Amino acid sequence: MPTQLENAMDTLIKIFHHYSGKEGDKYKLNKGDLKQFLTSELTDFLSVRAKDKALISIDKIMKDLDTNKDNEVDFNEFVILVAALTWHGSHYASHNVG
Numbered sequence: 632m633p634t635q636l637e638n639a640m641d642t643l644i645k646i647f648h649h650y651s652g653k654e655g656d657k658y659k660l661n662k663g664d665l666k667q668f669l670t671s672e673l674t675d676f677l678s679v680r681a682k683d684k685a686l687i688s689i690d691k692i693m694k695d696l697d698t699n700k701d702n703e704v705d706f707n708e709f710v711i712l713v714a715a716l717t718w719h720g721s722h723y724a725s726h727n728v729g
């Protein structure tokens with residue numbers, strides 16, 4: 632039986648492929664995929680960033696995530712986003728702020 636962490640990792644992979652498979656390269660999120668992913672799955676992330684209008688543009692988010700500059704978000708880049716958001720979540724929970 633898989634552990635909770637294994638289940639969580641499996642879910643991450645499934646969610647990534649759900650969105651990456653929609654347009655273009657099946658194993659990468661292009662701008663359209665990324666927009667759908669963020670607006671469906673990370674509404675809190677977007678609303679936090681919305682406080683600064685410049686940060687909410689998909690172009691800006693894509694630029695932040697796309698470390699290898701191929702204009703798409705691959706699974707490695709996706710995991711960095713999720714890890715960063717997870718860190719923020721635990722940081723806010725343990726410090727009771729935000």
Ligand SMILES: [Ca+2]
Nearest residue numbers: 697701703704
């Ligand atoms: Ca990339």
